[in-house]
Amino acid sequence: SKDRYELANTLNRFRENSQLTIIGNLNNTNNQGFSELQNESSSSTGNIRSRMGLTTSRSLGLNATYDWKRVKLRSNIQYVGTDRLEDSRTTVDNFLREDKSINLGTSHSRQQNHELVANASLEWKMDSVTTLIFRPQYRFSANDRENSGFQEGWGNDVLLNERESSGTNHNSRYNLTMMLQLSRKLSRLGRNVALKVDYGTNASATDRKSLSTTRYFKNNTKKIQNQKIEDDVDGYNYRVQLVYVEPLPWRHFLQLRYSYQYRVNNSDRFVYDWDKELEEFAPDFDEDSSNRFENQYSNHLVNLAIRTSQKKYNYNMGVDFEPQKSVSHSLLSDAPEDQLERSVMNFSPTVNFRYKFSKRTRLQIVYRGKGKQPNIRDLQPVTDRTNPLNIRVGNPSLKPSYMNTFTLNFNSYNTKYQRNMVATALFENTINNVTNQVTYDSETGVRTTSPVNMNGNWRAMGSFSLNTPFKNRNWIFRTYSYLQYRNQNGYTTLNKEEPVKTSVQHLTGRERLRITYRTRQMELTGLVGLTYNNVREKRTETFDYQAGTELQLYLPWGMELYNDLTYFLRTGYGYEGYAKANFMWNCQLSKAFLKRKQLLIRFKIYDILHQDISMIRTITATAIRDTDYNALGSYFMVQTTAGF
Numbered sequence: 001s002k003d004r005y006e007l008a009n010t011l012n013r014f015r016e017n018s019q020l021t022i023i024g025n026l027n028n029t030n031n032q033g034f035s036e037l038q039n040e041s042s043s044s045t046g047n048i049r050s051r052m053g054l055t056t057s058r059s060l061g062l063n064a065t066y067d068w069k070r071v072k073l074r075s076n077i078q079y080v081g082t083d084r085l086e087d088s089r090t091t092v093d094n095f096l097r098e099d100k101s102i103n104l105g106t107s108h109s110r111q112q113n114h115e116l117v118a119n120a121s122l123e124w125k126m127d128s129v130t131t132l133i134f135r136p137q138y139r140f141s142a143n144d145r146e147n148s149g150f151q152e153g154w155g156n157d158v159l160l161n162e163r164e165s166s167g168t169n170h171n172s173r174y175n176l177t178m179m180l181q182l183s184r185k186l187s188r189l190g191r192n193v194a195l196k197v198d199y200g201t202n203a204s205a206t207d208r209k210s211l212s213t214t215r216y217f218k219n220n221t222k223k224i225q226n227q228k229i230e231d232d233v234d235g236y237n238y239r240v241q242l243v244y245v246e247p248l249p250w251r252h253f254l255q256l257r258y259s260y261q262y263r264v265n266n267s268d269r270f271v272y273d274w275d276k277e278l279e280e281f282a283p284d285f286d287e288d289s290s291n292r293f294e295n296q297y298s299n300h301l302v303n304l305a306i307r308t309s310q311k312k313y314n315y316n317m318g319v320d321f322e323p324q325k326s327v328s329h330s331l332l333s334d335a336p337e338d339q340l341e342r343s344v345m346n347f348s349p350t351v352n353f354r355y356k357f358s359k360r361t362r363l364q365i366v367y368r369g370k371g372k373q374p375n376i377r378d379l380q381p382v383t384d385r386t387n388p389l390n391i392r393v394g395n396p397s398l399k400p401s402y403m404n405t406f407t408l409n410f411n412s413y414n415t416k417y418q419r420n421m422v423a424t425a426l427f428e429n430t431i432n433n434v435t436n437q438v439t440y441d442s443e444t445g446v447r448t449t450s451p452v453n454m455n456g457n458w459r460a461m462g463s464f465s466l467n468t469p470f471k472n473r474n475w476i477f478r479t480y481s482y483l484q485y486r487n488q489n490g491y492t493t494l495n496k497e498e499p500v501k502t503s504v505q506h507l508t509g510r511e512r513l514r515i516t517y518r519t520r521q522m523e524l525t526g527l528v529g530l531t532y533n534n535v536r537e538k539r540t541e542t543f544d545y546q547a548g549t550e551l552q553l554y555l556p557w558g559m560e561l562y563n564d565l566t567y568f569l570r571t572g573y574g575y576e577g578y579a580k581a582n583f584m585w586n587c588q589l590s591k592a593f594l595k596r597k598q599l600l601i602r603f604k605i606y607d608i609l610h611q612d613i614s615m616i617r618t619i620t621a622t623a624i625r626d627t628d629y630n631a632l633g634s635y636f637m638v639q640t641t642a643g644f
Contacts, residue, residue, distance in 0.1 A: 004029055004635040021063040028056040029606075030632050052614055052629045053086030075120040082113045087630040094623045095502050096492060099442060100156050103389075107149035115141040129185040135178070142172040153389060153445035160445035163389055165212040173204030189247040196241040203234040210386045216444050225388055226274035227289075228281045233376060235265035251310065255318070257303040265376045267293045291382045292331040297373040297400070299324040305350060315353040322346045324371050324400040328379055344432065346371060346402045361412040368405055374398040374434055378451040393450040401453070402431045419468040429458040437491035437499055438622045452491065456503070457621075459486040474518055482510040490621030504621050507534040525550040527566075535619060542572040542617070548584075558592040570615070573626060582611040600641040607634040 006027040013020040025031070030053075061078035086109050094101035119137035126132055145168065152162040183194035208229040215222050241259035248254055271289035275282040305318025326342045348369035355363045380394040408425040432453040439448040461484040469476050486506045491499040509532040516525040529546035548566030555561060569581045590602035614629040 002633070002635045004637055006031070006637065006639065017067045019063075019065045021061075023059075023061045023063075025057070025059045027058075028054070029635075029637075030055045031057065052088075052616070053084045054630065054632060055085075056083040057081065070125045072123045073120065075118075077118040078116070080113075080115045082111075084111050084113075085109075085630075086111070089628045091626045092623050093625075094438070094440065094447065095490075095504070095621075096440060096494060099440070099494065100154075101440060101445070102154045103151060104154070105149060105151040107147060109145060109147035111143060111145040113141065113143040115139070131183050133179075133181040133183075137177045138174070139176075140172075140174045143170075145169040151389060155442055155445055159217055160443075161214060161216050161389060163212055163214040163387070165210065165387070167208065167210040169206065169208045171204065171206045173202070175202040176200060187247070190245060190253055191247055192245050194243045196239075196243075198239040198241075199237070201234075201236040204232070206231040208386075212386075212388065214388045218443050223388055224274075225385065226281075227286075227386060228272040229386065230268075230270045230272075232268040233265065235263065235376075237261070237263040248306075250308075252306060252308045255303070255305045255307055255316070257301070257305075259301045261297075261299050261301075263295075263297040263373065265295045265297075267291075267295075267376045267380055269293075269380065269382060287332075289382055289385060290332070291380055293376070293380045293382075293396075294329045294331060295373075295376055295379055296327045297325070299371055299400075303350060313353070313355045316350070317353070318350045320346070320348050320350050320369055322348075322369070322371050322402070324373075324402075326373060326398075326400055328396045330381055330396070340396050342397065342399045344399055344402070346431070348402075348404055357412075360415065362410070364407075364409045366405075366407045366409075370403050370405070372401050372403065374400065374451070378434060389446055391446065391448045393448060395451050398434060398451060399432045399453050401433050404429050404431070417468065418473075420466070421468075422463075422465045424461075424463045426461040427458070431455060433457040433489075435488070435490045436620075436622055437493065439493040439499075440495070442495055454489050454491075456489045457487065459484060461485075476516040476518065478512075478514040478516070480510070480512040482508070484508045488619075488621035492622060502621060504619065505536045506619050507536075508532070521554050523550075523552040533617070533619070535624065540572070540574070540624065542570070545569040545571075558597065560590045561588075562590075563587045573617070580613060580615075582613055583609050584612060585609050598643040600639075602639040602641070603636070604639065605634075605636040607632070610634045 006029055007025070008027075009022070009024040011022040057080065059078065059080045061076070063076045064073075065075075066073045086107075088107050090103075090105045090107070092103040092105075094103070117137070117139045120135065122134045124132045146166075147169075148166040150162070150164055153160045177198065177200040179196065179198050181194060181196040183192060185192045206229070208231070209227070210229065211226045213222065213224050239259055239261040241257065243255065243257045246254045246256075269289075269291055270285040272281040272284075273286050274280075300321075300323050302321045303318055305316050307316040308314060323345045324343065328340045328342075346369060349367060350369070351365060351367040353365045357363070378394055379396050379398055381396045382394055384392040384394075406425075406427045408423075410421075410423040412421045413419070432455065434451050435454045435457065437450050437452045439450075440446075441448075461482075463480070463482045465478075465480045467476070467478045484507070486504075486508075488504045488506065490502050490504075492502050493499045510530070512527070512529045514525055514527045516523060518524075527546070527548050527550070529544075531542075531544040531546075533542045534540070546566060546568055548564065550564040551562070553561040563586070565583065565585045567581070567583050585608040586604075586606050587608060588602055588604035590600055593599040593601070610633065612631040612633060614631045616627050616629070618625040618627075
């Protein structure tokens with residue numbers, strides 16, 4: 001119904017030393033990638049589908065493996081194309097000290113994407129102690145986007161501005177990476193050496209047209225801004241890494257690792273304004289909004305570690321020294337000798353500890369640090385006025401950031417009781433994190449954003465899941481608990497006052513409970529869930545409740561009936577239209593034919609009650625954003641699956 005369709009195919013060929021798999025998919029039911037028709041279970045209802053907009057997707061993938069005596073080859077090539085129609089309604093609550101700033105907006109867009117990915121892995125055992133590995137990957141993508149929108153800004157319940165906009169965007173990019181690794185065992189005691197070389201190159205080109213009319217009500221003015229933007233980005237990078245392992249007494253090993261990484265990124269951005277006299281875009285670019293920019297990034301990493309592998313445990317403990325350097329240069333405005341250089345020195349311990357309590361019960365503790373260079377767009381010293389109400393200014397003074405991460409994982413599986421338990425804890429802290437400084441003009445409602453380095457951004461997270469049957473094995477209990485606390489910092493400035501630090505403490509909690517009763521003839525599940533969000537600075541609390549049931553009946557003559565009904569309730573969002581309650585009811589009936597059930601016919605109804613909705617809340621250091629998207633809606637479908 002409603003012209004919905006799904007078509008999928010899987011073809012496998014197996015031989016003694018090779019395998020070939022071809023997978024294809026075509027649908028307009030928001031299944032991006034591969035269709036639910038290719039899932040083994042006939043009870044699949046496609047709940048992994050995208051919830052934003054209406055998407056038509058097509059994909060074709062080929063995977064081939066070959067094994068010879070000393071050589072193994074793995075190769076994969078995949079094409080994915082999507083065509084998405086999206087209507088959205090957005091409310092943004094900006095964080096200010098005393099003033100109230102709200103932005104309301106609607107938008108319509110159509111985006112067509114094409115992506116091709118090809119990769120391979122070649123492993124050659126040159127002899128009994130020497131191995132060569134080569135892994136290339138090529139990725140190409142192209143997309144076209146058309147959009148239109150309306151936005152209005154309110155300050156202290158007074159309408160300050162409104163903007164009508166439309167535009168087109170065409171982008172294409174490619175990325176090529178290659179990895180070559182040569183390793184050799186130098187002794188039977190564990191002495192070995194490995195050399196690894198990575199190389200990559202990339203380029204992208206974007207042609208964009210932006211048309212907008214903005215009205216400012218306090219000073220009764222109107223601004224028409226039509227621009228054409230040409231963005232070209234290209235770069236290359238390489239990394240050389242050498243690892244040496246020396247055996248020590250008592251089954252310990254000394255590991256020395258050194259790597260050097262170098263990246264170059266070039267960005268050419270040219271903006272052309274509309275010329276009223278010529279009635280076309282001006283031939284000369286706008287010097288204030290255009291630039292040619294180059295950034296060079298390099299880092300050295302020295303790691304010294306001790307590792308061991310024992311019967312009950314193994315560990316790798318050491319220390320990282322990582323100096324980072326970033327050199328930026330504006331080719332249009334700066335003299336050749338006027339280069340902006342930023343250097344940082346990072347130091348952190350490294351820990352990877354694993355303890356095996358039993359064959360199926362393990363604990364892992366990991367602590368590591370990782371450096372990251374700023375985005376080339378954040379570094380580029382230009383002013384982006386494409387949206388006159390949201391102006392963005394680059395910052396070439398940004399320093400590289402460094403993230404410290406601690407994780408703890410515990411998993412246990414009891415074969416006798418078929419009980420599975422997983423617990424995870426995580427803590428992240430970022431030094432020189434790139435965040436935003438937002439300047440708000442109370443007269444016009446214009447927000448000017450610039451990236452800055454800032455410390456104090458961190459998050460802590462813990463989760464726990466349990467899957468266990470009761471004493472009566474027909475009953476199964478499942479639970480999943482999640483808790484995260486995030487501290488996000490930024491700066492806000494009102495008019496021309498001094499910047500003020502803003503800190504947002506965001507608490508998120510989730511709980512899911514499922515109880516299943518299973519027999520040979522049926523499977524009945526009851527489920528409840530709660531998602532809680534608290535932003536203390538805004539005194540905002542939201543509750544997302546979920547309760548439902550799933551029923552699967554195994555009927556005579558190879559028939560199966562599947563039914564799921566879920567009730568959603570959202571409270572505390574505070575904006576009209578967002579505190580909604582709705583039911584989602586899906587149902588399907590399937591029958592298997594032929595002796596080995598190679599033929600499956602399935603009748604499916606999605607969203608029987610016509611109540612599907614799609615809403616997303618995003619919380620940052622400077623704002624809360626709520627977006628309501630158009631949903632797929634109700635439809636039914638008859639599907640046929642055949643296996644040979």
